[in-house]
Amino acid sequence: MVAIPALAVEDLSVEFRTRSGVVKVLDHVGFTVEKGETVALVGESGSGKSVTAFAVMGILDAAGKVTSGRAMFGGSDLLAQSERDLAELRGRELSMIFQNPRTALNPIRRVGQQIADVLVRHGGATRPDAPREAIKMLKKVRIPDPERRAEAYPFELSGGMCQRIMIAIALACRPALLIADEPTTGLDVTTQAVIMDLIGELGRDSGMATIFITHDLGLAAEYCDRIVVMHAGHIVESAPSRALFANARHPYSAKLLAATPGETASLASLVSIPGGLPDLRRADLPACRYSGRCERLTDACAQPLPHKTVGERHDVACWNPL
Amino acid sequence: MLKLLLSRLATAIPSIAGVIVVTFMLTRLLPGDPAAYFAGLAASPQAIAEVRTKLGLDKSLPEQFVGYIVDLAHGNLGNSLSTGQPVVAEIVNRLPASAELTLVALFLAVGIAIPLGVLAAVKQGTWIDHLCRIVTTAGVSLPVFFTGLLMAYVFYYLLQIAPAPTGRLDAFLSAPTDITGFYLIDSILTGNLETFRGALSQLALPAISMAIFSLAPLARMTRGSMLSVLNSDFVRTARASGLAPRTVVFTYAFRNAVLPVITTLGMVFSFLLGANVLVETVFAWPGIGLYAVNALLTSDYAPVQGFVLAMAVLYIALNLLIDLLYGLVDPRVRLDS
Amino acid sequence: MMPLLRHARYVLSENPVTGLAFGLFTLFLIAAIFGPLIAPYNPLQSDAVNTLKPPTWAHPFGTDQLGRDIFSRVLVAARLDLSIAFASVILAFLLGALSGVAAGYFGGWTDRIVGRLADTIMAFPLFVLAMGIVAALGNKVINIVIATAIINFPLYVRVARAEANVRRDAGFVEAARLSGNGEARVLLGHVLPNIMPIMMVQMSLTMGYAILNAAGLSFIGLGVRPPDAEWGIMVADGANFIQSGEWWVAFFPGVTLMLAVFCFNLLGDGLRDIIDPRQRT
Numbered sequence: 012m013v014a015i016p017a018l019a020v021e022d023l024s025v026e027f028r029t030r031s032g033v034v035k036v037l038d039h040v041g042f043t044v045e046k047g048e049t050v051a052l053v054g055e056s057g058s059g060k061s062v063t064a065f066a067v068m069g070i071l072d073a074a075g076k077v078t079s080g081r082a083m084f085g086g087s088d089l090l091a092q093s094e095r096d097l098a099e100l101r102g103r104e105l106s107m108i109f110q111n112p113r114t115a116l117n118p119i120r121r122v123g124q125q126i127a128d129v130l131v132r133h134g135g136a137t138r139p140d141a142p143r144e145a146i147k148m149l150k151k152v153r154i155p156d157p158e159r160r161a162e163a164y165p166f167e168l169s170g171g172m173c174q175r176i177m178i179a180i181a182l183a184c185r186p187a188l189l190i191a192d193e194p195t196t197g198l199d200v201t202t203q204a205v206i207m208d209l210i211g212e213l214g215r216d217s218g219m220a221t222i223f224i225t226h227d228l229g230l231a232a233e234y235c236d237r238i239v240v241m242h243a244g245h246i247v248e249s250a251p252s253r254a255l256f257a258n259a260r261h262p263y264s265a266k267l268l269a270a271t272p273g274e275t276a277s278l279a280s281l282v283s284i285p286g287g288l289p290d291l292r293r294a295d296l297p298a299c300r301y302s303g304r305c306e307r308l309t310d311a312c313a314q315p316l317p318h319k320t321v322g323e324r325h326d327v328a329c330w331n332p333l
Numbered sequence: 334m335l336k337l338l339l340s341r342l343a344t345a346i347p348s349i350a351g352v353i354v355v356t357f358m359l360t361r362l363l364p365g366d367p368a369a370y371f372a373g374l375a376a377s378p379q380a381i382a383e384v385r386t387k388l389g390l391d392k393s394l395p396e397q398f399v400g401y402i403v404d405l406a407h408g409n410l411g412n413s414l415s416t417g418q419p420v421v422a423e424i425v426n427r428l429p430a431s432a433e434l435t436l437v438a439l440f441l442a443v444g445i446a447i448p449l450g451v452l453a454a455v456k457q458g459t460w461i462d463h464l465c466r467i468v469t470t471a472g473v474s475l476p477v478f479f480t481g482l483l484m485a486y487v488f489y490y491l492l493q494i495a496p497a498p499t500g501r502l503d504a505f506l507s508a509p510t511d512i513t514g515f516y517l518i519d520s521i522l523t524g525n526l527e528t529f530r531g532a533l534s535q536l537a538l539p540a541i542s543m544a545i546f547s548l549a550p551l552a553r554m555t556r557g558s559m560l561s562v563l564n565s566d567f568v569r570t571a572r573a574s575g576l577a578p579r580t581v582v583f584t585y586a587f588r589n590a591v592l593p594v595i596t597t598l599g600m601v602f603s604f605l606l607g608a609n610v611l612v613e614t615v616f617a618w619p620g621i622g623l624y625a626v627n628a629l630l631t632s633d634y635a636p637v638q639g640f641v642l643a644m645a646v647l648y649i650a651l652n653l654l655i656d657l658l659y660g661l662v663d664p665r666v667r668l669d670s
Numbered sequence: 671m672m673p674l675l676r677h678a679r680y681v682l683s684e685n686p687v688t689g690l691a692f693g694l695f696t697l698f699l700i701a702a703i704f705g706p707l708i709a710p711y712n713p714l715q716s717d718a719v720n721t722l723k724p725p726t727w728a729h730p731f732g733t734d735q736l737g738r739d740i741f742s743r744v745l746v747a748a749r750l751d752l753s754i755a756f757a758s759v760i761l762a763f764l765l766g767a768l769s770g771v772a773a774g775y776f777g778g779w780t781d782r783i784v785g786r787l788a789d790t791i792m793a794f795p796l797f798v799l800a801m802g803i804v805a806a807l808g809n810k811v812i813n814i815v816i817a818t819a820i821i822n823f824p825l826y827v828r829v830a831r832a833e834a835n836v837r838r839d840a841g842f843v844e845a846a847r848l849s850g851n852g853e854a855r856v857l858l859g860h861v862l863p864n865i866m867p868i869m870m871v872q873m874s875l876t877m878g879y880a881i882l883n884a885a886g887l888s889f890i891g892l893g894v895r896p897p898d899a900e901w902g903i904m905v906a907d908g909a910n911f912i913q914s915g916e917w918w919v920a921f922f923p924g925v926t927l928m929l930a931v932f933c934f935n936l937l938g939d940g941l942r943d944i945i946d947p948r949q950r951t
């Protein structure tokens with residue numbers, strides 16, 4: 012069986028023009044997500060995970076420019092679509108859940124209405140039916156007493172509840188692709204698990220592809236089929252979750268794994284990754300943006316990054332992999 | 334909603350008390366002889382003494398204050414020296430003229446400032462944004478009496494498309510039957526189109542001068558709050574769910590951005606009520622501002638004091654209205670109280 | 671000081687309008703200081719032959735109903751207008767900053783009394799209150815200064831109070847207290863100097879409003895008495911001739927007034943960007 016990619020990002024580069032110069036935030040990023048598959052996008056803060064998601068959704072800030080690349084989705088390139096066509100797709104075919112659910116909802120609109128807005132916009136319901144459909148969605152994300160909650164404003168709900176509302180908005184029109192940008196940061200551990208299970212379950216039911224952005228490798232291993240590791244705007248390694256945990260090949264992935272508390276590891280054995288992300292405003296960025304922090308640096312590393320396939324769907328961008 | 338109304342009314346009480354104390358102090362505690370003020374410039378010593386007993390100025394201050402409160406409670410603000418009329422009656426008679434002018438100016442200002450601010454924010458960096466910036470910086474720098482004069486010169490003297498800047502209605506037209514006191518409304522209610530046109534053309538220049546003056550803070554606030562709302566997380570959510578641009582800008586962004594603009598309305602009213610005095614002077618508009626200025630020039634003090642008190646009470650009432658309006662738009666305030 | 675200068679240069683290059691405002695400010699300052707010396711005519715000298723003459727080379731701004739040279743009058747008036755505004759801003763600063771700092775620093779009763787006072791002033795439409803004050807205190811220039819200061823008072827209180835509140839428990843204040851300084855010394859010697867930059871910004875921001883307010887009061891006949899030259903009263907004079915087409919009598923003083931307010935507003939914004947960039951809008 013040949014897997015059909017739901018989304019194939021190729022060669023994506025993004026720059027931000029700021030007061031202090033041009034920031035090359037993404038550099039030739041490429042990865043795929045298949046139908047029904049859940050892929051984790053991991054990396055430390057500032058590595059460009061959210062920017063990747065925003066670029067695919069077409070919701071970058073005005074300062075951000077896509078300078079190269081394609082994002083193939085359902086036979087067409089999302090990056091080449093007009094704003095109007097994209098607006099048709101967003102919310103219906105591809106959806107996104109944001110970090111910090113409290114600020115991500117309109118504070119002065121009833122949550123039921125916010126769900127209804129999306130349904131009506133994409134033909135999921137007619138105006139008169141929309142409130143009822145919205146309540147159905149609330150039931151689906153297991154909000155107790157949905158009739159009453161539909162009338163609530165975000166400030167009357169807990170963070171976990173708000174995140175469920177976000178999920179209801181994102182999944183209202185049964186999208187083919189869902190991007191969840193750190194959907195559980197700021198929530199307590201129990202709520203975290205409930206939310207992740209909910210996303211997983213709803214995704215499986217409808218064969219939806221999911222990109223799950225997180226800092227947390229543990230969470231990624233538990234819920235995702237594959238893991239894509241980002242560092243300073245580069246994809247350094249991508250592999251099935253199991254393979255990455257058993258046999259990480261990029262020095263950065265290895266460090267990241269070592270920094271993740273596992274079942275066996277004690278807090279004492281946690282390693283922190285030395286150095287920080289390079290300044291992406293520099294004109295003379297090295298070919299490998301990890302080279303400044305790398306212990307395996309050799310002369311070969313000055314050449315353009317390689318893309319080596321080192322196993323079943325396991326790629327690494329490194330001259331001296333582990 | 335009723336609870337909100339009551340809690341806001343409660344916060345207005347200290348303001349009203351403060352205002353009453355200040356207006357009282359303005360006549361009694363300050364240097365000079367209030368009786369001489371009230372008696373007028375040319376009064377003889379006997380006349381002054383007479384006024385002193387009549388106004389109770391020979392009593393102790395607390396007694397005078399109590400007397401002042403009792404008078405207020407009876408709606409008595411004293412009599413005008415020059416006309417002999419009760420000040421309350423004069424103010425009530427002239428209030429519609431001032432209110433009509435101020436309200437039309439406010440609607441004009443809001444009607445221009447808000448779309449301008451919204452457009453400037455949505456199309457940041459384009460010519461409309463620059464226009465907005467010029468309007469907001471220049472607008473607050475314009476002395477309202479000078480813009481009024483300038484417009485009178487250009488539109489009345491040079492172009493001759495505006496009527497003479499003298500009052501609410503041309504001398505050849507008769508005032509409409511008094512229903513609301515607003516000429517524009519009354520003339521329509523009585524079906525008198527000619528009067529309506531006349532009243533509107535008289536109103537245009539003073540209202541525009543006042544609107545230009547009060548437009549700046551509104552446009553500046555609209556632009557600023559719209560910009561920050563457009564960059565907020567929930568607008569990004571709205572965009573990410575593919576809502577139509579119109580829905581994103583109006584239903585999502587604008588409704589939120591309008592909240593700080595409503596708060597700014599308080600300051601705008603303070604501007605407008607002050608500008609009102611100057612504009613009425615320029616255009617000989619028979620409102621309470623002109624009444625107070627004329628009284629000032631003849632040292633007729635009771636009308637001035639009544640005017641200050643009336644304006645302050647009006648201003649407090651308007652602020653109350655603004656609070657309620659805010660509560661209508663923002664559920665967080667409504668449900669908190 | 672060096673970084674501040676560099677930052678100032680950056681703000682100026684970023685926003686050339688501030689530079690323009692600064693040039694204009696210098697002109698006004700020269701007029702205010704040397705006005706009577708450089709005025710081509712005596713501003714009070716009437717000339718029965720040359721009444722209401724439109725602008726000519728001899729009288730660039732024309733002459734008024736008494737034949738006085740409007741240019742000279744506008745020039746000379748700069749001193750009076752700017753002094754009124756400046757004095758009222760200083761007075762508002764002294765009253766407002768001191769009571770605001772005390773309110774923020776001591777809290778409790780001091781805070782409540784000062785707060786109520788400021789709230790009561792804010793309960794009036796400000797220009798109307800100023801009218802009432804001048805009318806009550808008497809029709810003199812000094813009373814315009816006082817009235818304008820009083821209506822600006824709450825602004826200063828609010829800023830000073832917030833800043834002092836933040837600094838009340840700051841390290842250097844604590845240190846000054848521990849080294850045996852009395853509360854008043856701590857307040858005046860340590861807290862107040864620290865909020866000076868922000869108060870300076872506030873002063874330049876209210877300067878334009880103070881000019882406008884004072885001119886408005888004299889326009890309706892309060893404070894300045896003829897024949898003294900003052901922009902507001904000159905516009906009021908000129909108002910009588912607008913309907914007969916002698917525009918210059920009101921126009922030149924009006925435009926000068928407008929430019930002065932504009933200049934101070936821009937300057938205030940620029941100064942805020944230099945001293946307190948986080949407030950930038």
Ligand SMILES: Nc1ncnc2c1ncn2[C@@H]1O[C@H](COP(=O)(O)OP(=O)(O)OP(=O)(O)O)[C@@H](O)[C@H]1O
Nearest residue numbers: 027029034036055056057058059060061062063072
């Ligand atoms: N609007 C912007 N202007 C300038 N630079 C930006 C902008 N948005 C993002 N960046 C830069 O892009 C880089 C990647 O940011 P991004 O938000 O994608 O990181 P992230 O991996 O999502 O981090 P986190 O885990 O903290 O969310 C950062 O270095 C950031 O400074």
Ligand SMILES: [Mg+2]
Nearest residue numbers: 060061062192
């Ligand atoms: Mg992020």
